[in-house]
Amino acid sequence: LRQAGQIDNAKKLLEEMESKGLKPDGFTHSIVIECLSESGSLETACKLVLDSIREHDKINKVLYTTLIHNLGKVGAVDMAYHFMQETTALGHKPDITTFNNLIHTMGKWGNIDAAVKTVSLMEEFDLSPDEVTYNSLINGFSRVGLMDSAFQMFEQMIQSGMVPDTYTYNILINMLCKHGDVEAAIGQFTKMTSEGCKPNLVTYNELIAGFASIGNWAMALKLCKEMESAGFAADFFTYTPLILCLGKEGKLDAALKLFRQMLQRSLKPSFHTCNQLVDFLTRVDRVKEAHAVFEDLKALGYRPTLSMYRFLINANKRMGRLEEIDDLNREIKSMGLSF
16 A cells, blocks of 8 residues: 555555554554555654654654654654654653664765764764764765865864774765866875775775776776775676776776676676767677677576667678678567667
């Protein structure tokens, strides 16, 4: 009923269950809370959880977490505050984990102002921000592109006596790379390593993707080698930007080598990666290699598009490969496609 959007009917079904003496479990209640949240009935959802606390004299963690998540999702600071006041009055004071879940969700959904306001409420419950709180705020500012605010929060974190960890630096590096400031990202990388904070696979992948996005394939490959020397194996998120960057910059032998290496390591390239490789190869009439990637794409379970067939047909025409063109046209027809 929830998936079908019949929220009122779902609520009625819950009432019918209770009238027949059937007690809904935490999972059932959590679905109802999701329904109420989706329909904008968050006050009713809060009441449902509070009634559950009054009835059982304890917090159902499933219900509580579900509600906090949904309050954070819509940035309902005041309602969350009043709800926590109510639970405190019932003997169940919110802890730092509750606040961090709320702040993290608000930041994740772009409600950064609500997240900052929520932090200011922590003191009323005798709580102070911890590393998780600061990381959530830094990440929240990063997501909405407020770089200065993210760095201000980073400095505030340090001034509060907390030590940024790898996750913290990864947020900053990701943010800087997305804004094309790869030099500043490398600066953060150097800073973290000098302070004894070890980079992980995510750190390297962010930097590789950052340099690849601006066409600096040499630095991207250098970082990849450095990453592997540090004991990390390249994964999907390492190979994809490298292959696309090398292909775009005309380094097709290197791109193909990495593509083959990816397959040998049982890593599945994306459809976009395969499609772009076929495009890059056909543009310079490397038709046999383009056909090989095309076959790999089909073996991986992807369905070729008309544009991909067009790449191959046009390249084969330039090379005078009429038999291959006929084969491709027959394949297009068998798939029910047409130009």
